[in-house]
Amino acid sequence: MKNKILVTGGAGYIGSHTCIALHEAGYEIVVYDNLSNSSREAINRVSTIIGQPLAFIEGDIRDAESLRQVFADHAFFGVIHFAGLKAVGESVAKPLLYYNNNVSGTITLLEVMMEHNVKNLIFSSSATVYGDPNTLPIDETAPRSCTNPYGQSKLAVEHILEDLSVTDKSWNLISLRYFNPVGAHPSGQIGEDPNDMPNNLMPYISQVAVGKLEKLSIFGNDYPTVDGTGVRDFIHVTDLAAGHVAALDYLKQLALCNNDAIGFLPINLGTGKGSSVLELVNAFADVTDQTVPYQFTDRRVGDIASCYASADKAKTLFGWQAKLSIIDMCKDTWRWQSMNPNGYRAP
Ligand code: NAD
Ligand code: UDP
Numbered sequence: 001m002k003n004k005i006l007v008t009g010g011a012g013y014i015g016s017h018t019c020i021a022l023h024e025a026g027y028e029i030v031v032y033d034n035l036s037n038s039s040r041e042a043i044n045r046v047s048t049i050i051g052q053p054l055a056f057i058e059g060d061i062r063d064a065e066s067l068r069q070v071f072a073d074h075a076f077f078g079v080i081h082f083a084g085l086k087a088v089g090e091s092v093a094k095p096l097l098y099y100n101n102n103v104s105g106t107i108t109l110l111e112v113m114m115e116h117n118v119k120n121l122i123f124s125s126s127a128t129v130y131g132d133p134n135t136l137p138i139d140e141t142a143p144r145s146c147t148n149p150y151g152q153s154k155l156a157v158e159h160i161l162e163d164l165s166v167t168d169k170s171w172n173l174i175s176l177r178y179f180n181p182v183g184a185h186p187s188g189q190i191g192e193d194p195n196d197m198p199n200n201l202m203p204y205i206s207q208v209a210v211g212k213l214e215k216l217s218i219f220g221n222d223y224p225t226v227d228g229t230g231v232r233d234f235i236h237v238t239d240l241a242a243g244h245v246a247a248l249d250y251l252k253q254l255a256l257c258n259n260d261a262i263g264f265l266p267i268n269l270g271t272g273k274g275s276s277v278l279e280l281v282n283a284f285a286d287v288t289d290q291t292v293p294y295q296f297t298d299r300r301v302g303d304i305a306s307c308y309a310s311a312d313k314a315k316t317l318f319g320w321q322a323k324l325s326i327i328d329m330c331k332d333t334w335r336w337q338s339m340n341p342n343g344y345r346a347p
Contacts, residue, residue: 001255002077004028005248006070008061008109009082010054011038013192014124014178014237016046017185018080021241023050027248030074032067033083034060037195041344045189061105064112071116078120078172078251079113080244081106084153087199088128088302091150102153107160114168119261120251121161122244125175127233127270127307129155136274137310140177140266147302158266165263172254172262174247179233179270179309181240183329184336191336192237193343202234202329205281206337209290216292218277220299225306229277233270233308236324236332243269246320270309271322280326287330 005022009015010031016038022029031043031054040056047054059066061083084102085091091098106123113121130138131145146152161173182202184191197213198204207213221228247267254262275283285292314320341347 001252002075004030004074004076006074006076006079007031007082008079009033009084009124011035011040011042011056012082014181014240015080015082016042016190017237018082018241018244019046019054020049020185021238021245022248025245025249027245030055030057030070030076032057032059032061032070034058037085039193039344042190042193049185049187049189061109062101064108067109067112068115071112071118076116076118077255078118078122078248079109080122080248081109082124084124086150088148088150089199091153092148095149098149098153099156102150103156103160106157110160110164119171121172122174122176122247123157123161125158125177125266126151126154127177127179127268127309129158129177130307132304133307136306137272137308138268139310140268140313158264162264169263170261172251173264174251174262175264175266176243176247177266177268178240179235179268179307181237182234183236183238183324183332185238186332186335188335188339191333191340191343193340201232201277201280202333205284205292206333208292209284209288209334210337210341212341214293216281216294217297218281218294219297219303221296222299223305225276227276227278230303231274231276231306231308233272233274234280234326234329235269235271235322236329239271239322239324240269243314243318243320246314246318250318267314267317268309268311269314270311272309272311274306274308275326280330283326284330284334287327288334290334
């Protein structure tokens with residue numbers, strides 16, 4: 001059985017960690033990335049960690065000819081599709097860029113997959129597709145709605161995948177809805193490396209702790225939560241990476257047993273446990289012995305009070321569940337941040 005996986009966006013934060021997990025699980029990998037939000041150094045470091053060069057092709061998912069060449073050169077079992085732009089604020093400023101990259105890019109990828117009869121796809125979706133949830137924890141049947149172009153682009157792709165699965169019953173389309181990925185590989189060699197000012201909480205905290213930023217702003221302390229700050233389901237990126245391997249193993253098993261295709265399958269990847277912003281900040285300060293100065297400011301527009309997953313479906317179907325704690329997440333983030341104060345860039 002074919003064992004080769006195309007990993008679009010494999011040079012990025014979640015993709016690079018997943019490449020290591022895939023390699024450890026015995027999969028052969030080809031990374032396809034245009035490096036718009038990542039660097040070759042991430043590929044070099046993954047190569048060092050896995051002890052062999054990681055196959056890498058620089059290319060854009062919107063470039064059908066380039067993709068066709070990749071599919072002609074390799075016989076893939078399936079595709080893990082991380083490639084996409086992910087900054088909510090930027091998506092509001094540049095909606096066409098986001099729809100073009102995330103939606104048109106995915107359509108091009110699906111067309112080329114279809115031409116080459118590769119019908120196994122694992123797509124990077126997000127808990128953002130649930131909008132402001134009515135009930136917690138959020139399970140996969142919860143209604144979906146989004147308020148910004150980034151979220152809309154994820155939702156649009158989910159709708160496209162659903163429509164495709166109705167028309168052509170031979171597709172296996174798993175949409176993994178990530179909650180809040182944080183942390184880094186335990187080697188400290190790869191991690192999250194925001195290009196500019198971090199938008200997300202954990203990289204902001206770690207850049208304050210390392211002295212690159214002066215003070216964290218905590219957006220709102222008047223939410224109806226345990227301490228007034230927002231509650232999220234933080235999940236260690238290596239647990240998330242293992243979730244992709246579990247999803248792929250599930251598809252392999254289906255293929256081995258000649259089972260019918262599954263169509264569109266949405267799955268939450270979260271821990272099932274919510275932690276508040278303040279709890280994360282305090283845990284980070286405790287674990288790392290660093291001070292993290294912060295101030296409370298107004299709520300950020302578009303933020304919701306609480307969001308955490310029901311992770312039961314992933315456990316039942318894939319036998320996967322998150323193992324690592326908030327303490328592991330803080331320790332590993334700090335190791336990466338302190339060993340690489342400038343991320344992948346030279347000091
Ligand atoms: P990332 O930016 O680190 O990685 C994305 C990778 O895709 C980058 O290496 C980038 O260069 C590449 N890319 C972007 N557009 C491309 C294109 N047109 N062609 C080829 N490569 C392209 O982001 P990440 O945090 O690793 O996220 C991976 C995926 O997971 C994204 O689709 C993101 O939307 C989704 N996601 C991320 C989070 C999160 O908090 N990090 C949460 C939910 C979902
Ligand atoms: N947050 C914050 N300060 C920051 C960044 C984020 O207080 O500088 C809060 C944000 O309001 C939310 C939580 O941290 O409650 C997680 O935000 P993030 O942007 O990391 O992920 P989101 O859940 O919005 O996708």
